[in-house]
Amino acid sequence: MGRSSTRTLIAAAALAALLPLASAPAGATAPVAPAPHSPRPAFQHPGVLVGDQQLGFLRDKLAAGAEPWTSAFADLRSSKYASLDWRPRPRATVECGSSSHPDNGCSDERDDAMAAYAHALQWVLTRDQRYADKAIEIMDAWSAVIQEHTNSNAPLQTGWSGNNWSRAAELIRHSGAGWPAASIDRFAAMLRTVYVPLLSPGSPRKNGNWELIETDALMGIAVFLDDRGLFDQAAGMWRKRLPAYVYLSSDGDLPVPPPKAGIEGEAALVKYWSGQSTFVDGLSQETCRDFGHTGWGLEAAAQTAETARLQGLDLWGEGRERLVKALEFHTAYDNGANVPDWLCDGSAKTGLGPAVQLAYNEYHLREGVAMPQTEQYVAAHSPFGANYFIGWETLTHTSAP
Numbered sequence: 001m002g003r004s005s006t007r008t009l010i011a012a013a014a015l016a017a018l019l020p021l022a023s024a025p026a027g028a029t030a031p032v033a034p035a036p037h038s039p040r041p042a043f044q045h046p047g048v049l050v051g052d053q054q055l056g057f058l059r060d061k062l063a064a065g066a067e068p069w070t071s072a073f074a075d076l077r078s079s080k081y082a083s084l085d086w087r088p089r090p091r092a093t094v095e096c097g098s099s100s101h102p103d104n105g106c107s108d109e110r111d112d113a114m115a116a117y118a119h120a121l122q123w124v125l126t127r128d129q130r131y132a133d134k135a136i137e138i139m140d141a142w143s144a145v146i147q148e149h150t151n152s153n154a155p156l157q158t159g160w161s162g163n164n165w166s167r168a169a170e171l172i173r174h175s176g177a178g179w180p181a182a183s184i185d186r187f188a189a190m191l192r193t194v195y196v197p198l199l200s201p202g203s204p205r206k207n208g209n210w211e212l213i214e215t216d217a218l219m220g221i222a223v224f225l226d227d228r229g230l231f232d233q234a235a236g237m238w239r240k241r242l243p244a245y246v247y248l249s250s251d252g253d254l255p256v257p258p259p260k261a262g263i264e265g266e267a268a269l270v271k272y273w274s275g276q277s278t279f280v281d282g283l284s285q286e287t288c289r290d291f292g293h294t295g296w297g298l299e300a301a302a303q304t305a306e307t308a309r310l311q312g313l314d315l316w317g318e319g320r321e322r323l324v325k326a327l328e329f330h331t332a333y334d335n336g337a338n339v340p341d342w343l344c345d346g347s348a349k350t351g352l353g354p355a356v357q358l359a360y361n362e363y364h365l366r367e368g369v370a371m372p373q374t375e376q377y378v379a380a381h382s383p384f385g386a387n388y389f390i391g392w393e394t395l396t397h398t399s400a401p
Helices: 012-018 052-063 069-077 106-126 129-143 154-173 181-199 208-225 228-245 266-272 291-310 320-334 357-366 372-381 393-397
Strands: 093-096 148-150
Touching (some): 052 069, 052 106, 069 106, 069 393, 093 154, 106 154, 129 154, 129 181, 148 154, 148 181, 154 208, 181 208, 208 291, 228 291, 228 320, 291 320, 291 357, 357 372, 357 393
16 A cells, blocks of 8 residues: 555644644734843743642642542552662763663662652652652762763663653752752752763654653753753754654655754655654654654653643644644554554554653643543553653643643
8 A cells, every 4th residue: 555545634623623723912913022132931940740730739639539649649659669768879880781781870870760759759749758858868879979871872861860850859959858959059060960961962863762852851951950041952852853753744755854863865764764664644753663662752752841831831732733643543553453564564562651641631631632542541551650761640640730
């Protein structure tokens, strides 16, 4: 079957439901430009993935014993990462090769960053000082020791860990947890000198989940550092990489090339898309690699958009059609749809993992966009736990305002 005959066309009615309509003030003939040199708004804190309004909502739900939040919180508290017996294992040099081989501190760093976030969440939801102290202990241990990431997986490792470090640090710093100013400064210096230099260049020629995870971490770190330049850089990276990661028929016959990668033309793009030569709405650059890595890419894009939302930037709106189409496309096969011959040679490696809750909450629960396949997937697989840079989002983002 040829590409033109298999591509799914988006109906006008569906587009109207998915895309926001532009509006202008009555009588206006041109967009109203902002005043020159208008000041940029201050960052909102806490504002990395989880914000104050959301935390108040969660506390109310937990106090009422409401579901699914109560069960999801129990899932968090039963996790190994949430134990008060956790002991950090910092290293000066974290060396990570392909697939974390060798693993010289890679798992230790990822696990400690996840544990710091787990304890930060428990602190802000229970106000039990022991959890704040444990998160501080973990973060202080690493900021006193780490100097570099090395080997081929260093940028991705920096993204995985940097995401959870920024989330934990943001919650602890802006919740009255008693983190000393000198320790905060040292942690900020760690993020700026050890993490930002590996995240900022992105990874143009790698599979797209790399650069999206790096972008997610860079934006979270930017908020923690109150660095508007880094925040804008992360937003720019997101805007260029998402269109190169999720295909829409409006892109043309071929996917958008990844930025600054030198991957141009049909042969190069088909190779980059794991041999897939038929392109349909919602297909990802890594679909025919496997759904697990695809889920990471989609989730990193969603997490970046959620942090941006807390800071007043609507990346969710910009990415609505791509992310909705991508989630519906992939969850359909995870839900049991037969894989057609034209897709991944008829054999897809399914399993998105805990990578759908944020986008499902934004588009379906907040905006009312129909997402039947994703809804079925969420019902079958939640509560979602922890995975590399994803943590307990059934708890934090089910119906979150």
